[in-house]
Amino acid sequence: MKNIVDNIEVRAREELFININPIQPGGRLTTEAMKAIIAYGDGYSTCDWCKKPFRLDKIQRPPIDEFHTELAKFLGMDQVRVVPGARRGFQAVVNSLVEKGDAVIVSSLAHYTEFLAVEAAGGMVKEVPLNKNNIVTAENTTQKIEEVKKETGALPKLIMIDHFDYMLGNEHDVHGIAKVSKDYNIPFLCNGAYSIGVMPVNGKEIGADFLVGSGHKSFASPAPSGILATTEKWADKVFRTTRMVGDSTKRKFGIKEVEMMGCTLMGANLIAMMASFPTVQERVKHWDEEVKKGNYFAEEFLKIEGNKILSEMPRKHTLTKVDTTESFDKIARTHKRRGFFFSDELKERRIVGEFVGATRAWKLNTYGLTWDQVKYLAQALQDIAKKYGINMT
């Protein structure tokens, strides 16, 4: 339908606004990535120089093989594959390790895609309860493992915990959990969707058996794109090559990896990841500054009477869940535009990305904003508060 194309608006919110959307800032393209998708937009653009053994991660021109090697080093892991989204990384690992009825330990703040990966494999999730600060600890993980063992008579087949969760942006004790996983000899998948690409993450230092990252969430890449990294110990299992033989033709496709469905992320998305890689390598070094800006914002935000921050404080991540039930929501209750008054006020100040209409608990992310922009953002919220007679503390 011509209609559909006419209704695809030109997306310009990153150009025209300060965007505080919780999931978008880490996936904004770099200039290099933008150039890359223009040059490599065509479907099978990465396959021009594909030669034996005919697998994406072995292609030398463009230097896809080198990227894989360097990316593994960057993550402190032995082997890496690109996948269409972090979820496809979870799926590959879970499908390799989990049989019907097996338990998988996840966080009480686990992303829904971790649930789905376990469900698709026929397993069941067992959530580690949070401590009073909304953190997943090694202690609670141990306790959950013991409970599962007692309840099912078997150890869980996998521990899958988020480095930083999607809900509060809290840091969880992945180092401690890695030790627990070693004690029990259960493989540990560390979900770095909110960390890999924005801050330094080293899988070996953490002690993770698997590291999963998201290109569109934190690696300045288009969707879908993601990263699955592992150690030599687990590579043969999760990156196992096909053993299927055609019963009639006797055909074999021995180089193709089963869980990767062969070649994984052909095309523009991969080349964009490669193009963003130098910037990503550099930007993770400045994560401290990003956190500083996030904490500056948090402090200014809390000067508005009634405002609360639901995430851990001080912030260790730029993704933050806030609560304005006792401030902006009070205004919304009697405003003719209800919660939309708040979005209207933000938009007027060229700020977008809040959940439109929400004035109770909502999330924002200051990642990548300049100091000027962060200050402007904090000031804007205080201005809105003042305009509606909310006190400053």
Place this chain on the structure above:
Amino acid sequence: MKNIVDNIEVRAREELFININPIQPGGRLTTEAMKAIIAYGDGYSTCDWCKKPFRLDKIQRPPIDEFHTELAKFLGMDQVRVVPGARRGFQAVVNSLVEKGDAVIVSSLAHYTEFLAVEAAGGMVKEVPLNKNNIVTAENTTQKIEEVKKETGALPKLIMIDHFDYMLGNEHDVHGIAKVSKDYNIPFLCNGAYSIGVMPVNGKEIGADFLVGSGHKSFASPAPSGILATTEKWADKVFRTTRMVGDSTKRKFGIKEVEMMGCTLMGANLIAMMASFPTVQERVKHWDEEVKKGNYFAEEFLKIEGNKILSEMPRKHTLTKVDTTESFDKIARTHKRRGFFFSDELKERRIVGEFVGATRAWKLNTYGLTWDQVKYLAQALQDIAKKYGINMT
């Protein structure tokens, strides 16, 4: 590494050359798709206006929901989802229907990703032998089903056959096979990776339970992108929503579909598919002309003494496997550049996309070339033949 970016060459083969690559022409972006990926390149670009029920195919702005509806109509199916490549469509269907040890009927020319999808689910492939014209027939499919039944004591759980195969570009009897599948009450997945998006394909007319297409192969879209369509009968099974409940938090994510891993193809790739859709709808009407050009090429190609066409004749597809063992390969055998002499000659004539160095059996695709370009291509091959003293017949 800065190095990696420096070594990403600007890809311009579609601009500078006639590209006869077997898998690339159907996935060349339209102008609209190119504009779309520029506007929607950023990671979570499609999520700006995501509202309840928070699922990609329900998003109204941009009109992703409308696209899904129109795409289903276009394919003559009831429901459709976009997926990161046709292979992820196979995976979703196979993982929904196939248990460990179950048999799946595939073609003797099945794509390797069909093998992998079956292997990942723990099933086994059973290949239907080709007839003497290298076609998968209803008769041979019936016979294979009977063999499997006899051998394993159970019927296969799925029949998965390519509409046109990747090797020869031959058309297989998917209409007849659909009837067989109904007789046996076995679901039928028709792999339209080489047909959906370049020619008219109607799933209901074929009688398919599942239709799988490829965005980067035949729908003028970036990789990875693909289509999985089905009927009401099967939608509840393959697009089943999650039933997993967090044991500790009691969390549910009821709207998310298990085999889709939730949202599937967020971002630029989906918007590119949408942007290409009107062009795709129009271009499938002109498939006859594309086939005409393909047959013109085939006839001119066969005028070179020793040349053979391994695909069925007359051609019904623009993807064709040729054999030049008795023509160009004879030259290669004594040429100092070996098989590369042929690539050199083509490149000098601004033609690329043949398998570099290959002079025996190789594939080419004339899809999307103008008549002038097809004539030029045929002439160029004849010129090369003449230059090396190969006769014309």
